[in-house]
Amino acid sequence: GDSVTQMEGPVTLSEEAFLTINCTYTATGYPSLFWYVQYPGEGLQLLLKATKADDKGSNKGFEATYRKETTSFHLEKGSVQVSDSAVYFCALKKAGQKLVFGTGTRLLVSP
Amino acid sequence: KAGVTQTPRYLIKTRGQQVTLSCSPISGHRSVSWYQQTPGQGLQFLFEYFSETQRNKGNFPGRFSGRQFSNSRSEMNVSTLELGDSALYLCASSFLQGQPGELFFGEGSRLTVL
Numbered sequence: 001g002d003s004v005t006q007m008e009g010p011v012t013l014s015e016e017a018f019l020t021i022n023c024t025y026t027a028t029g030y031p032s033l034f035w036y037v038q039y040p041g042e043g044l045q046l047l048l049k050a051t052k053a054d055d056k057g058s059n060k061g062f063e064a065t066y067r068k069e070t071t072s073f074h075l076e077k078g079s080v081q082v083s084d085s086a087v088y089f090c091a092l093k094k095a096g097q098k099l100v101f102g103t104g105t106r107l108l109v110s111p
Numbered sequence: 112k113a114g115v116t117q118t119p120r121y122l123i124k125t126r127g128q129q130v131t132l133s134c135s136p137i138s139g140h141r142s143v144s145w146y147q148q149t150p151g152q153g154l155q156f157l158f159e160y161f162s163e164t165q166r167n168k169g170n171f172p173g174r175f176s177g178r179q180f181s182n183s184r185s186e187m188n189v190s191t192l193e194l195g196d197s198a199l200y201l202c203a204s205s206f207l208q209g210q211p212g213e214l215f216f217g218e219g220s221r222l223t224v225l
Binding site: 046100102 | 216
């Protein structure tokens with residue numbers, strides 16, 4: 001079945017460092033891809049999405065590009081802040097099917 | 112507009128009891144999905160409802176059930192609770208069923224089974 005693989009965490013960075021969280025997927029057809037973020041004690045919030053190959057999703061300084069040739073959707077941010085500390089989930093969804101999540105990557109940003 | 116509302120936020124039960132969790136979707140959203148989140152298994156899909164009908168179901172035992180009402184509010188029930196049912200149960204709503212669009216999540220109901 002369809003699946004998403006994320007890099008294991010935690011990812012520990014200093015403020016203003018560059019962030020990459022790797023995400024690859026296995027799916028038939030043409031899924032949409034998402035990054036969700038979960039702050040402590042909260043539910044999940046959509047961070048960004050891309051619905052077709054070569055689309056770039058972006059929000060709050062985060063970016064990810066849908067790469068069909070490498071089946072990847074890596075999350076990047078040029079300069080992280082302490083407030084970005086959270087768990088990040090990569091996910092895919094096809095029409096008529098459930099949202100499939102990766103295992104999540106915890107990001108810890110220190111001042 | 113108001114987000115997805117889940118009640119109760121926290122609850123403690125003992126083994127063998129049952130529990131009912133409630134989810135009110137965003138106004139106008141007709142699709143509601145439920146997920147179980149645990150440290151060991153991550154986010155696991157339970158089921159999805161649209162227009163009061165279950166449209167998708169995950170791989171959970173029959174002790175886990177749900178329903179959706181005509182106003183799109185949804186409930187999930189877990190009977191004969193086991194220790195392993197301790198988890199954060201997340202509800203998500205979307206406007207349309209089956210579309211690869213955004214899900215809006217509630218803050219979850221944290222269930223502890225003793």
